[in-house]
Amino acid sequence: xxxxxxxxxxxxxxxxxxxxxxxxxxxxxxxxxxxxxxxxxxxxxxxxxxxxxxxxxxxxxxxxxxxxxxxxxxxxxxxxxxxxxxxxxxxxxxxxxxxxxxxxxxxxxxxxxxxxxxxxxxxxxxxxxxxxxxxxxxxxxxxxxx
Amino acid sequence: xxxxxxxxxxxxxxxxxxxxxxxxxxxxxxxxxxxxxxxxxxxxxxxxxxxxxxxxxxxxxxxxxxxxxxxxxxxxxxxxxxxxxxxxxxxxxxxxxxxxxxxxxxxxxxxxxxxxxxxxxxxxxxxxxxxxxxxxxxxxxxxxxx
DNA sequence: GTTGGTGCAAATAGTTTGCACAGTT
DNA sequence: AACTGTGCAAACTATTTGCACCAAC
Numbered sequence: 001x002x003x004x005x006x007x008x009x010x011x012x013x014x015x016x017x018x019x020x021x022x023x024x025x026x027x028x029x030x031x032x033x034x035x036x037x038x039x040x041x042x043x044x045x046x047x048x049x050x051x052x053x054x055x056x057x058x059x060x061x062x063x064x065x066x067x068x069x070x071x072x073x074x075x076x077x078x079x080x081x082x083x084x085x086x087x088x089x090x091x092x093x094x095x096x097x098x099x100x101x102x103x104x105x106x107x108x109x110x111x112x113x114x115x116x117x118x119x120x121x122x123x124x125x126x127x128x129x130x131x132x133x134x135x136x137x138x139x140x141x142x143x144x145x146x
Numbered sequence: 147x148x149x150x151x152x153x154x155x156x157x158x159x160x161x162x163x164x165x166x167x168x169x170x171x172x173x174x175x176x177x178x179x180x181x182x183x184x185x186x187x188x189x190x191x192x193x194x195x196x197x198x199x200x201x202x203x204x205x206x207x208x209x210x211x212x213x214x215x216x217x218x219x220x221x222x223x224x225x226x227x228x229x230x231x232x233x234x235x236x237x238x239x240x241x242x243x244x245x246x247x248x249x250x251x252x253x254x255x256x257x258x259x260x261x262x263x264x265x266x267x268x269x270x271x272x273x274x275x276x277x278x279x280x281x282x283x284x285x286x287x288x289x290x291x292x
Numbered sequence: 293g294t295t296g297g298t299g300c301a302a303a304t305a306g307t308t309t310g311c312a313c314a315g316t317t
Numbered sequence: 318a319a320c321t322g323t324g325c326a327a328a329c330t331a332t333t334t335g336c337a338c339c340a341a342c
Contacts, residue, residue: 018317039306058307076220092265103266117251123281130275140270167297201301313322
């Protein structure tokens with residue numbers, strides 16, 4: 001997700017209006033590395049706009065996704081999470097505490113990915129999601145099993 | 147997913163009963179490389195057991211997942227898909243026709259994955275999902291854009 | 293006979309939409 | 318003024334559960 005000024009320009013180009021709600025949602029997303037769900041973004045937005053609706057949040061997220069400014073993550077079977085970082089990178093999802101953290105991937109490796117899967121030569125790949133699922137250190141220690 | 151005889155043994159060990167419905171679902175899954183959804187499996191099962199319920203299919207899928215005989219794929223935001231192949235491998239999901247195909251990955255590369263993400267050393271990784279999302283050759287040609 | 297399974301129907305929850313009014317341009 | 322965005326409420330859909338009866342063991 002790019003600078004707010006850039007987002008504003010993109011909204012204008014697309015004939016979309018700049019509303020306080022949208023701006024707030026953009027600001028909220030920009031600094032959030034926690035991969036929030038729509039619901040979580042809605043609750044944070046409520047603190048700024050006590051009368052904002054979930055619908056507005058939802059539609060804004062759709063808009064930002066269509067503009068390619070955020071990406072949706074489908075790791076958590078229970079809900080979609082949103083990520084302001086659109087460059088391909090990996091994620092670790094903890095099945096216990098549901099936390100979702102970035103896994104850095106150096107550009108060289110990212111570039112190598114396509115080579116690992118020669119079959120995708122025929123496909124038009126829009127994005128790649130690499131998800132590791134399991135238990136984070138905290139949750140692993142909580143459940144010592146036996 | 148292993149041989150049916152092996153599955154039967156595992157059911158017994160776990161104190162689970164061998165019912166015709168379960169056996170049929172296992173057979174259906176075993177030969178299916180299309181990554182069906184629960185609904186699709188249900189419809190195939192209906193042809194064998196005209197009175198089978200979605201609930202039974204659903205619960206059997208849960209059981210097989212708990213036994214580690216199948217894995218759930220979270221690529222399609224609209225529904226969960228099931229895969230009888232539990233070894234780590236990648237998938238390509240077509241956003242247009244919703245097809246989901248396997249991307250082979252040689253064992254060496256699979257093994258390398260962990261090295262690409264040093265951060266996961268602290269995590270207990272249960273499984274890895276690599277998803278490439280975009281358009282398959284057919285759908286790409288259908289939408290020539292401009 | 294005991295225990296777990298099946299199937300029906302209803303509940304749950306995340307997501308999506310229709311529409312009237314309000315705000316941006 | 319024109320047109321898009323907002324917010325409410327309702328619809329939708331995949332998923333999950335409670336429970337009475339049935340079947341495997």
